[in-house]
Amino acid sequence: MNAMLNHTHDPAARSWVASAHAEGCDFPIQNLPYAVFRRTGSREPYRAGVAIGDQVLDLGALAVGRQLEGAALDGARACATSALNEFFTLGPSVWRALRHALFALLKDDAAPELAEAVRGCLVPQAEAEFKLPANVGDYTDFYTSIDHALNVGRLLRPEDPITPNFQWIPIAYHGRASTLGVSGQRFHRPMGQALPPGAKAPVYGPCARLDYELELAIYIGKGNAAGEQIPLAKAEQHIFGIGLLNDWSARDIQFWEMAPLGPFLAKNFATTVSPWIVTLEALAPYRLPWTRPAQDPQPLAYLEDEANRAAGAIDIRLEVWLESEKARAEGSGPARLSSTSFKHQYWSIAQMVAHHTVGGCSLNAGDLFGSGTISGPGPGEAGAIIELTRGGQKPIALPNGEERRFLEDGDAVLLRGWCEKPGHARIGFGESRGTVLAARA
Amino acid sequence: MNAMLNHTHDPAARSWVASAHAEGCDFPIQNLPYAVFRRTGSREPYRAGVAIGDQVLDLGALAVGRQLEGAALDGARACATSALNEFFTLGPSVWRALRHALFALLKDDAAPELAEAVRGCLVPQAEAEFKLPANVGDYTDFYTSIDHALNVGRLLRPEDPITPNFQWIPIAYHGRASTLGVSGQRFHRPMGQALPPGAKAPVYGPCARLDYELELAIYIGKGNAAGEQIPLAKAEQHIFGIGLLNDWSARDIQFWEMAPLGPFLAKNFATTVSPWIVTLEALAPYRLPWTRPAQDPQPLAYLEDEANRAAGAIDIRLEVWLESEKARAEGSGPARLSSTSFKHQYWSIAQMVAHHTVGGCSLNAGDLFGSGTISGPGPGEAGAIIELTRGGQKPIALPNGEERRFLEDGDAVLLRGWCEKPGHARIGFGESRGTVLAARA
Structure with missing residues (x-):
């Protein structure tokens, strides 16, 4: 029970x-x-x-x-x-x-x-x-799916896809709060610098490798004072609930700009969340044990305890759908690109909170965490198009005859999420929808 | 004239x-x-x-x-x-x-x-x-001193100290707004993970390589709407003024956590700004041409224009002083660690604004930019202790007989800034002071 x-x-x-x-x-x-x-x-x-x-x-x-x-x-x-x-x-x-x-x-x-x-x-x-359901003071984006890290890491660093810290740290970076938008957000394809393959100098132009990222939006309820850690055992008392989040990503801009300090313009032009926040209490029937592969290191003490092992994970089913401008005009509707569950995530939400505050960083009510891209282990479980198309090498065929290597102007990306299992009521997250407009300038 | x-x-x-x-x-x-x-x-x-x-x-x-x-x-x-x-x-x-x-x-x-x-x-x-003089919605930290990049890069990547994007991009990452504090800020030495030299697994404990970073605090006056670029020629109309900023940095935590997405806990426990904001108009007498080394690449068009070349730089003299607990008790006062000028910075403030918005990111009134650590080309011009002590290898001797490789508990770090030149009134920035307290476990 x-x-x-x-x-x-x-x-x-x-x-x-x-x-x-x-x-x-x-x-x-x-x-x-x-x-x-x-x-x-x-x-x-x-x-x-x-x-x-x-x-x-x-x-x-x-x-x-x-x-x-x-x-x-x-x-x-x-x-x-x-x-x-x-x-x-x-x-x-x-x-x-x-x-x-x-x-x-x-x-x-x-x-x-x-x-x-x-x-x-x-x-x-x-x-x-x-x-937006909250005034977000600070937005933090995590990187906690090992399958996503492997899929993207293999494209960038085939010999060494996962950085040595991944199994020790719920990796995160600070994101941009000013461009958060609610479902229905429409944004222009970003302009920026990218380094074409083999080129010595970057070029300026519209992003050519526009992507989405399937994530959850985790809302901080009660915060903590600067200098005070939130221990793992109390971490969930600080979480109000969970929505859907699309961390739109300009891959060509990202791969040129991100060394050594991380993604910046590649991520800060738009981030779309669902209107609805499902409370942690509503999600209780869908809790699962948090496990790690047997060969992986034991986390440091501040990142592991019995309660987290017993019920740190949550089985939230997630899907990404794409509706092209042509499909909208035809009325043929969106096509499903992938399907996975948050249960595969390497680090739990409680671990994210404990890690974020271990050095004394204060969280405030309304702060937002992105879970990091959610990719599962199987085929068709990847949470970003760059993973599904192997860096744009293998296009996806859409049911109406179009294909995609990356997102095109007019594309709408829909995220959907729900929980269900026998003997419990199915509960859903609604939808997060965002639309790519043509670049300006 | x-x-x-x-x-x-x-x-x-x-x-x-x-x-x-x-x-x-x-x-x-x-x-x-x-x-x-x-x-x-x-x-x-x-x-x-x-x-x-x-x-x-x-x-x-x-x-x-x-x-x-x-x-x-x-x-x-x-x-x-x-x-x-x-x-x-x-x-x-x-x-x-x-x-x-x-x-x-x-x-x-x-x-x-x-x-x-x-x-x-x-x-x-x-x-x-x-x-704090403004409610800071988003805080962005730049990385625009080539001498700082070289000094730190040589410690981390001796064969390749500067990433290829440095001379093309005013590099930046998103910082944490919730732990910004005004001069007088006192914070506990952060706890966290670090990888000891030669170790295979990280250890948890108080930061052993605590550092400061000498920066300027640049306040956005008027913002822009999402999707609208601020062109270089109009960038300074969006800047209200400038203060001092200390980007406290936990180097051991930073070097373990920062691949691949950048610094996170290493920087988010405290950031200290001066109370006073000097307006851009007051700084007009101290403008200088913005130049780049002749052998360096010509910036992309959105990052260069005549006005920026003519007066993009500002000669702001800057100093870092350290007052140890012992020096406070003795009454021997703070000791100067370094002295430089903002005129050496590789990228100008206008270039930071134009780059930040080129992809459509919105800025809001009160948003804060850190200039990035300000280090000059000469000896004693470095804006962080890790540079002055070559990664802790060469301790600094303080006048009262103490020495420092990194900051110790009780140390106060003071930043000072002013402008002066013959035929003009000297104007100052006041002071930013912050104090390191012992770690809380």
Whole structure:
């Protein structure tokens, strides 16, 4: 029995919002993810909401009603603003109180007068527009998939694909917060410098090797003071939840600029996250033991403990889909490029937090971690096109007859994620969608 | 004749604040740098002020008086808050209007009733405490001194000290904003992983090779929208001004973690800036032509133009001083470790801005650039202790009999900067001071 489970994970629970239990719905009553929204095109203030079926439960509206009390009401009041940061700072007991209160209000046995009042706070998702769910102070991008590291490393350093630190350190670098965007983000293909094969001097022009990276967006809930470590055992108390993240990457720019200090312009033109954040509590049924290959080194003590070994991993199924401009025009729809699970990741989220703070770096509520590209061990499990096409050598055939070595103008990339297993409710992450526009200049 | 000069640069100008023209004073009437302050230990709100002699002119107080009007008043009102970001967004015409209005009010020929009213807005610097002058959304650290790159590169890659991109790209990486602190910052020596020489596995412990880096803090005034480049010719219109910056660095942690994605924990535990920001307008007399060695490649077109060649460089004299705990106890004072000038930097500030935005990355008001370590070509001109001691091989002898290979607990590092040349008023940057505390385990 999983000690993290409680009645909000009961797969038999049903909501009076009928769409919540439609086949394939990402947002049953067991999920209850958060986003920041308003009615599309309106001048309403943005505020937080929770997904239920095809609706958003408006927490700004609910917070001024009489359906909540105590910690849950405190939580909802903190959600009545244009970013979730204040709610994040309230910590796990308030996050839990609000989840449990919303579960009770949305459940099919809620008192009719309560359900009626809550029904008045629902907004159809189809009529909503979203913004970034949090004001992100600092964004950190990790590099924690050994299959991704191997796939890309073999292209760059065939004799030595993995750096010696990979199995010791949840490697990360600081990313750019100013160009984070929510699903629907459209950005121009970046201009920049690249060194053509065999050339002695770089050339300036539009990126010729534009890529995506399939990642998770991990949101810091409560932070820590500078100089104070967050030990592994407490790391998950600092995580609010998880969304999807596309770390768009300009490979030609990247490979020319990144020695010796890492990627810069190759990554800072756009990063797209999904609107919805699935809470860590909702993900409890999908926890798995964190393991490492037997031949790999034992992590240093600050990166390993019993709880992490027992349940450090999470089985989140992930897919990348590509919709070309031609496919959109034809109406033939997006094509799936790959499919994998976050369970393969070499380092766990708790290990990322413990490592990030081991030297005293402060995290703040709303800080964002990218998980690093998520690639699984099998064919078709790679989280970036450079891996699928072996550096552009082997094009992918799309169902409508097109092929791709890298992304082309007009391409939309969609990330999707969900969890499912027998005996548990399927919960989904919604979608992150971003579109490549032609270069300017 | 330098077209950037105007009457506020007149070296003969004098203020009725007598201390402004004391020998060696950093803050004559030709300077007028900005900081955010309040009376030490008070519960006053922080607000912006301008340095004049040993005083701070309180812009919050001045903004509610009748001494300013028009754009200058708009500027002062935007300064009556706890960060300069709003003032930054008003742009160069307002920055200039306020400088010129303050110059007139502080000049020795100001009308006595005006001077009297302004005198009521002065707070002695000795009674003030400071905070970060801006809310920094994103912090970018550059790597633009070729002497620094050579000095460090020779330690790490003796056969190939400079990466091939150095003379083509103003190299940079994203830094951590959450641990920026103002002069006076005290931080614990970071814990972390390092690979001892010859070892096969890393060890965990306190950083054994703690270093400083002498840099300038460059503040973005007006930003740009995502997807819009800031061309070189307009780059300086987006820069508000310059302070001092110490990019504390844990070298043992850095050299183990930084392949392949760059420095992370080695740099994110603390970064210290000076309270004062000297405006670009105040620095006009100290502009120099930007040149590159004749044998070096011609930069790509987006990184070179006539204005940058004519006046892209700035002659800012810089010094690093170290005060050990023993020297503090003895009262023997700090010892100078090195002395150089920003004029040696390979890439100019305008080139940094143009490069940062060439791929469409948005900059926001209050974003911070570190210039990168500033090392000059001569002996004793290195901006980091790892360069001065050749990786810790050749200790530095301090005047009180101590020696240093790297920083020790209790060491305070002071950065100082100023500009001077015949026929112009000397203007200074004040000081950035930070202190190393013992590691917390």
